[in-house]
Amino acid sequence: MKGLGELERSIMDILWAQSAALTAREVGRLIADRDLAPTTVMTVLDRLTRKGFLHRTRDGRAWRYAPAASRDAYVAELMLEALDMTGDRSAALTRFAQGVSGPEAEILRRALTELEDE
Amino acid sequence: MTTAAVLAALATACGLGSWCFTTARWTSRAPKTAILLWQALGVSWGLASTGAMLAFAVQPYGEGVLHGLVSFATGRSPREPWDALHVVAMVAGLTALAVLVAVLLTAGVQTLRARHRHRTLLALISHDDPVLPGVRVLDHPSAAAYCVPGLRSQVVVSQGALSLLSKDEMAAVLAHEAAHVRERHDLVLLPFAALRRALPWSKVVRDAQAQVELLIEMAADDRARRYCSPRRLATALLRFGTAGAMPTPHGMLGVGTHNLMARVDRLLKPAPELPVSLRYGAVALSVTLVTSTPFLWIYQL
Numbered sequence: 001m002k003g004l005g006e007l008e009r010s011i012m013d014i015l016w017a018q019s020a021a022l023t024a025r026e027v028g029r030l031i032a033d034r035d036l037a038p039t040t041v042m043t044v045l046d047r048l049t050r051k052g053f054l055h056r057t058r059d060g061r062a063w064r065y066a067p068a069a070s071r072d073a074y075v076a077e078l079m080l081e082a083l084d085m086t087g088d089r090s091a092a093l094t095r096f097a098q099g100v101s102g103p104e105a106e107i108l109r110r111a112l113t114e115l116e117d118e
Numbered sequence: 119m120t121t122a123a124v125l126a127a128l129a130t131a132c133g134l135g136s137w138c139f140t141t142a143r144w145t146s147r148a149p150k151t152a153i154l155l156w157q158a159l160g161v162s163w164g165l166a167s168t169g170a171m172l173a174f175a176v177q178p179y180g181e182g183v184l185h186g187l188v189s190f191a192t193g194r195s196p197r198e199p200w201d202a203l204h205v206v207a208m209v210a211g212l213t214a215l216a217v218l219v220a221v222l223l224t225a226g227v228q229t230l231r232a233r234h235r236h237r238t239l240l241a242l243i244s245h246d247d248p249v250l251p252g253v254r255v256l257d258h259p260s261a262a263a264y265c266v267p268g269l270r271s272q273v274v275v276s277q278g279a280l281s282l283l284s285k286d287e288m289a290a291v292l293a294h295e296a297a298h299v300r301e302r303h304d305l306v307l308l309p310f311a312a313l314r315r316a317l318p319w320s321k322v323v324r325d326a327q328a329q330v331e332l333l334i335e336m337a338a339d340d341r342a343r344r345y346c347s348p349r350r351l352a353t354a355l356l357r358f359g360t361a362g363a364m365p366t367p368h369g370m371l372g373v374g375t376h377n378l379m380a381r382v383d384r385l386l387k388p389a390p391e392l393p394v395s396l397r398y399g400a401v402a403l404s405v406t407l408v409t410s411t412p413f414l415w416i417y418q419l
Contacts, residue, residue: 009242
């Protein structure tokens with residue numbers, strides 16, 4: 001039995017890979033772990049919906065689940081924070097170094113070449 | 119009256135001191151000491167400036183800031199009657215204190231929330247890399263390496279950083295991030311970031327925050343160099359700097375390069391350590407600042 005976090009991850013991966021919204025039963029069929037109880041899948045889908053990562057729509061007696069945003073959008077969100085480009089310099093993360101651009105980068109490039117030549 | 123005057127003088131001294139300290143040159147030779155002094159200046163400035171107003175306000179009670187405030191809160195009538203000036207000081211002092219506390223709390227809550235969101239997303243979209251155990255990897259071509267601080271800190275690198283750096287350089291970067299985690303640099307940054315939000319027009323606060331940001335990087339570099347080659351850390355820094363394909367949005371160009379080069383220079387050619395007397399002097403000053411303001415809040419001069 002996988003941990004809840006691991007399960008959330010695999011379910012998101014399944015839904016990201018699909019183009020259409022899926023029901024809990026369909027998700028359960030696609031999941032690698034065959035012994036998973038259908039209620040567990042429902043629980044995790046519900047949790048992810050409450051956290052805002054999934055949208056669900058009524059389809060007859062079942063719910064259909066689809067990701068709220070693409071995987072790339074979330075990666076981009078994290079990277080914006082990681083590169084300190086959200087505009088507010090909060091103390092949420094500590095970063096290794098920031099990139100610079102244009103003529104500024106040229107100064108660094110030259111210093112790097114010198115270091116590598118030595 | 120004396121207490122209020124001394125506190126006001128102390129607040130002014132802290133303000134002036136901070137202003138001078140933003141251009142101090144020795145800080146890069148002893149980043150940790152400098153960070154300590156910045157923290158001391160910040161704490162005593164906050165306590166002294168609010169304390170000065172409140173000390174004046176509770177003067178009619180004649181029993182010191184803290185006890186006077188307690189008496190005021192419990193509704194006891196002062197020995198001398200209130201006049202307009204003392205009432206104004208009371209309102210101003212309490213407002214300033216409330217704003218400072220509220221700003222710190224809000225910043226703390228916002229930071230925790232941002233981290234929680236970041237962590238949740240990381241759990242969903244980052245993956246492990248067999249080469250770097252314990253490090254989360256993000257699939258993105260830009261170079262990034264950072265740490266999400268907290269009780270269970272997470273070090274994250276992007277795929278771009280992995281392909282940019284050599285193995286030794288990556289080890290140096292991870293040692294640097296581990297230093298941030300170990301020394302809880304995020305807690306150092308938090309009050310300065312909060313203060314900057316509270317006083318966005320203040321140049322001293324802005325400079326102080328920038329200084330502290332640079333100093334914690336230097337402190338982390340210093341710790342990292344014990345476990346890795348400083349030269350590799352320096353080349354990693356330069357590679358990160360030049361890989362910045364994304365434009366900087368808030369017009370901070372120039373500062374970034376300057377700070378990066380300062381870090382590289384001190385990694386390659388470490389300046390002689392600060393004389394012991396100077397270092398102890400700075401520590402003693404910090405301790406005096408941090409202890410004297412609470413003392414003045416409690417005891418009446």
